[in-house]
Amino acid sequence: MRNSAMAGRDITCRGLSKTFSGSPPVDALAPVDITFRAGQTTALVGPSGCGKSTLLRLVAGLETPTKGTVMIGEETPKDLAHRGGIGMAFQDASLLPWRSVHSNVALALQLAKQADNNKAVDRLIGLVGLDGFADARPAALSGGMRQRVAIARCLVTSPELILLDEPFGAVDELTRARLGSELPPLWRERGTTAILVTHSISEAVTLSDRVIVLSPRPAHVIADIAITGRTPADIESSKDAVTRVLTAAA
Numbered sequence: 487m488r489n490s491a492m493a494g495r496d497i498t499c500r501g502l503s504k505t506f507s508g509s510p511p512v513d514a515l516a517p518v519d520i521t522f523r524a525g526q527t528t529a530l531v532g533p534s535g536c537g538k539s540t541l542l543r544l545v546a547g548l549e550t551p552t553k554g555t556v557m558i559g560e561e562t563p564k565d566l567a568h569r570g571g572i573g574m575a576f577q578d579a580s581l582l583p584w585r586s587v588h589s590n591v592a593l594a595l596q597l598a599k600q601a602d603n604n605k606a607v608d609r610l611i612g613l614v615g616l617d618g619f620a621d622a623r624p625a626a627l628s629g630g631m632r633q634r635v636a637i638a639r640c641l642v643t644s645p646e647l648i649l650l651d652e653p654f655g656a657v658d659e660l661t662r663a664r665l666g667s668e669l670p671p672l673w674r675e676r677g678t679t680a681i682l683v684t685h686s687i688s689e690a691v692t693l694s695d696r697v698i699v700l701s702p703r704p705a706h707v708i709a710d711i712a713i714t715g716r717t718p719a720d721i722e723s724s725k726d727a728v729t730r731v732l733t734a735a736a
């Protein structure tokens with residue numbers, strides 16, 4: 487696997503806003519200035535419909551800003567995505583049903599124009615706990631297993647940046663907790679920068695180094711909370727801090 491993730495760079499959003507045209511137009515994102523730190527996992531939380539996914543899609547280069555910029559070092563998100571530097575996993579996993587688990591993961595390498603690497607694909611399938619399922623089709627997997635495949639697919643290109651939009655959303659609480667504790671070490675140990683959108687305050691606090699709380703639409707940053715301690719008491723106090731801000735903003 488390439489080691490590009492170790493040379494991570496900050497992701498800088500400056501005066502970034504998005505208005506969707508229509509009648510009436512929808513202001514999804516107020517101008518925001520955020521720097522996502524290299525190698526950190528940052529969670530974005532906020533009320534439903536506030537603009538979290540829009541911000542993530544702008545960072546992915548899937549939407550064009552109305553105003554402002556997103557830069558990863560000297561690169562735009564589109565440039566970075568084009569060379570396989572961004573891995574994405576969304577709630578619906580979006581696997582190709584006619585392809586096996588192995589082939590779904592390997593596809594990310596082909597799309598990023600990277601060399602086939604069966605060893606890396608097999609290793610990641612093992613790391614996400616799907617040994618023995620490499621030849622299975624998505625229909626034969628549970629929702630949690632499909633989401634593990636999506637995470638493996640998102641990591642196989644050794645991206646510098648991963649974007650996760652409710653990646654554990656479609657699974658039960660227990661599986662969600664297990665995925666939440668098993669998978670982040672996979673990207674942390676590579677030095678990957680991660681941005682996670684979640685509705686779960688608990689998930690935001692336990693998975694991240696930092697939680698950014700967004701206002702109701704159009705989203706702007708109302709709190710930026712560093713998650714420092716990892717003891718149960720620290721986690722509870724971080725959860726309280728995030729909850730207080732969210733409740734005050736509602």
Ligand SMILES: Nc1ncnc2c1ncn2[C@@H]1O[C@H](COP(=O)(O)OP(=O)(O)OP(=O)(O)O)[C@@H](O)[C@H]1O
Nearest residue numbers: 506512513514533534535536537538539540541703
């Ligand atoms: N392509 C689009 N065209 C028009 N409006 C859009 C588009 N995408 C999103 N929106 C609108 O922008 C606003 C923000 O949507 P977004 O999906 O970013 O919110 P969110 O915070 O991720 O929501 P949720 O928490 O419910 O998933 C919403 O009002 C949504 O309807």
